[in-house]
Amino acid sequence: MTQSYKIVIPVFFIGFLAGAGFWYLFSPALFDRVVSEELPAGFDLSELRSGEFRDVDGAHRGSGKAQVLVSPAGAALLRFTDFEVTNGPDLEVWLVKDPDPQKSADVSASQWLSLGPLRGNKGDQTYVIPEGTNPSEWGSAVIWCEQFGVLFSVATLSEAKI
Incomplete structure (x- = not known):
């Protein structure tokens, strides 16, 4: 039982870090940020x-x-x-x-x-x-x-x- 913990815990920890890193780097590509700004009123541009x-x-x-x-x-x-x-x-x-x-x-x-x-x-x-x-x-x-x-x-x- 102790032997399996020596393998499972590091694998879980590495997997968690890899998943968090992947999410941080690639999640912006998955979601669009849509804005709709009007020009400021009262300006002669x-x-x-x-x-x-x-x-x-x-x-x-x-x-x-x-x-x-x-x-x-x-x-x-x-x-x-x-x-x-x-x-x-x-x-x-x-x-x-x-x-x-x-x-x-x-x-x-x-x-x-x-x-x-x-x-x-x-x-x-x-x-x-x-x-x-x-x-x-x-x-x-x-x-x-x-x-x-x-x-x-x-x-x-x-x-x-x-």
Whole structure:
């Protein structure tokens, strides 16, 4: 009986740790976080730049529109509409100088600015671009997994057509 405990307890403990680790890493991919934010009321906003999110690879997919919106007073917002991206752990929204990063190393090698955690992997949402930031200097909006340093989706930002 004692001999079987020497085997069962470590196997149970290792199995428990492996299961908890698997759940921590892969559960975000199983559940969608849907948000539906409206633009703040009372703002006169015009589109400065925009682009469409694209897939990075077979596992990291994204779609929807990214727009840089500015007010006459100089406030700037990054707006996602019809947005959808593969869910994952610790996703953030970044502005990146590189206009067309193809892989994670391209993002890491470029200058970037975090706008904070991604609120949801589906739906319309808005992020404030910090005051004093020139939105015209940033070439793309990216969804970035901070925990693993992985690029999830990219939207190349082009000048708005007037």
